Amino acid sequence: MTNRKNLSSLKISIIGLGLIGGSIAKSIKQNFPSIEISAFDIPEVFEKALSEGVINSALSEIEMTADADIIFLALPTNLSLKALSTLAPALKESTILTDVSGVKSVFHQRWDEVKQKGIFIGGHPMTGKENGGYANSDQLLFENAVYILTRKEKTSNIDILISLLESLGARIIFLTPEEHDRVVASVSHLPQLIAVSLINSLPEEQTIHLAAGGFRDITRIASSAFNIWEPVIQNNKIEILNALERFEHQIKTIKTAIINDDVKALQEAFENAAAVRDEIPKNSKGFIRQLYDLLVYVNDEPGVLAKLTNALFEEGINIKDIELLKIREGTGGTFRLSFEYPNEKTRAALVIIKLGYKITSSS
Structure with missing residues (x-):
C-alpha cells in the first residue's frame, strides 16, 4: 500500500467544491498540507477556498485538470457525467478519474462509450449533511464513513486512491456498479x-x-434539494422502482393486519424490524449524520438566546439547529439545541450549566 510520503507529492484536481468536493479538499489539506490541489467551480466558491488555503489554484476550464494524478468529479450527477465525457480522452494513462455520485452503472457505461485514457473508478462516500454547498463542507466528513468504490474488473494502480481515502478516515468497500x-x-x-x-x-x-x-x-432528509436528486432518480429508475415495490408490499401487509386485527402479524413485523435494525453498524456514518440534542429550559427574559449562543460561540462550539419547543409567556420555555458531534454536546452542556440554565433532557 502507498505510504504517506508518496501521497504528499500528489497533484489532485477537484471538479466541484460543494459539500463533498469541498470536504475532500479540506480533509486532504488537513492531512497532507504539501499536496497540490486545484479546483474548478464558480469564482465566488474557489475564491473562498483559495482565501482559506484549502486549494492551491483555481481552474477556469474542466480540461485543465487533465494532468492531475487523481481527479474527483464532484458536480451534480448529470454535470459529472458530462465532465467525464469531456475529460476521458485527455487524461494521462496513469491518471485516476473518480466520481462521488449516488449512482454508478451510468458512469461506467459512459466510460465504456467514450474514447478514454487513464483509469476510472466509481466512488460514493456514504455520508452527508442536510445542507450542501462549500459553506457546509467539513474536513471530518469522511471520518469513519463507508466509502464505496466500484469497478467492472480488477483494476491495477489504484492503491494510491485507496490510501488517500483511508487517510481521510474513510472505510473502503468494493462493489460492482450493479x-x-x-x-x-x-x-x-x-x-x-x-x-x-x-x-x-x-x-x-x-x-x-x-x-x-x-x-x-425520520423526515430530516426531506429538506434535500430536488436538483440533486432528480438525476439520481432518473439514472437509477429500475432499482428504485424495485425498492418501492418491496416497500409497498410491506405497507399493504401492515394495512391488512390492522384491518383484520391481526395482532400476531403486527407483532412479528415490529420484532423483525427491531432485530434487523439492531444489526446496522453503530460506528459508521450514514448519508445524514445523527444530531445530538440538548433540551434547555430558560426563563422568559430578554436576551436569553443571545446569551446562550454567544457563550457557545466563544467556546468554539457550533450549533447545528435551534428550535423553540415550548414557551409560557412570563414564565419560561424550552429550546432544543442540536450539535454535530457527541463531544460538542458534552462541552455545550457544561457551558450551559455554568451559565445557570437547566438541561431537561439529552439525546
Missing part, C-alpha cells in the same frame, strides 16, 4: 422518497406543529 445501485436504492434513494412522502401525506397544515422529535428525525 450491486451498488441495487443497494443504495434501498438504503438511500427509497428513504429519501419515503421522507418526502411522509411530509406530503400530513392531513392538514397545522399537523406539523404537533410533530415531535421522532417525526422530525
Whole structure:
C-alpha cells in the first residue's frame, strides 16, 4: 500500500467544491498540507477556498485538470457525467478519474462509450449533511464513513486512491456498479422518497406543529434539494422502482393486519424490524449524520438566546439547529439545541450549566 510520503507529492484536481468536493479538499489539506490541489467551480466558491488555503489554484476550464494524478468529479450527477465525457480522452494513462455520485452503472457505461485514457473508478462516500454547498463542507466528513468504490474488473494502480481515502478516515468497500445501485436504492434513494412522502401525506397544515422529535428525525432528509436528486432518480429508475415495490408490499401487509386485527402479524413485523435494525453498524456514518440534542429550559427574559449562543460561540462550539419547543409567556420555555458531534454536546452542556440554565433532557 502507498505510504504517506508518496501521497504528499500528489497533484489532485477537484471538479466541484460543494459539500463533498469541498470536504475532500479540506480533509486532504488537513492531512497532507504539501499536496497540490486545484479546483474548478464558480469564482465566488474557489475564491473562498483559495482565501482559506484549502486549494492551491483555481481552474477556469474542466480540461485543465487533465494532468492531475487523481481527479474527483464532484458536480451534480448529470454535470459529472458530462465532465467525464469531456475529460476521458485527455487524461494521462496513469491518471485516476473518480466520481462521488449516488449512482454508478451510468458512469461506467459512459466510460465504456467514450474514447478514454487513464483509469476510472466509481466512488460514493456514504455520508452527508442536510445542507450542501462549500459553506457546509467539513474536513471530518469522511471520518469513519463507508466509502464505496466500484469497478467492472480488477483494476491495477489504484492503491494510491485507496490510501488517500483511508487517510481521510474513510472505510473502503468494493462493489460492482450493479450491486451498488441495487443497494443504495434501498438504503438511500427509497428513504429519501419515503421522507418526502411522509411530509406530503400530513392531513392538514397545522399537523406539523404537533410533530415531535421522532417525526422530525425520520423526515430530516426531506429538506434535500430536488436538483440533486432528480438525476439520481432518473439514472437509477429500475432499482428504485424495485425498492418501492418491496416497500409497498410491506405497507399493504401492515394495512391488512390492522384491518383484520391481526395482532400476531403486527407483532412479528415490529420484532423483525427491531432485530434487523439492531444489526446496522453503530460506528459508521450514514448519508445524514445523527444530531445530538440538548433540551434547555430558560426563563422568559430578554436576551436569553443571545446569551446562550454567544457563550457557545466563544467556546468554539457550533450549533447545528435551534428550535423553540415550548414557551409560557412570563414564565419560561424550552429550546432544543442540536450539535454535530457527541463531544460538542458534552462541552455545550457544561457551558450551559455554568451559565445557570437547566438541561431537561439529552439525546
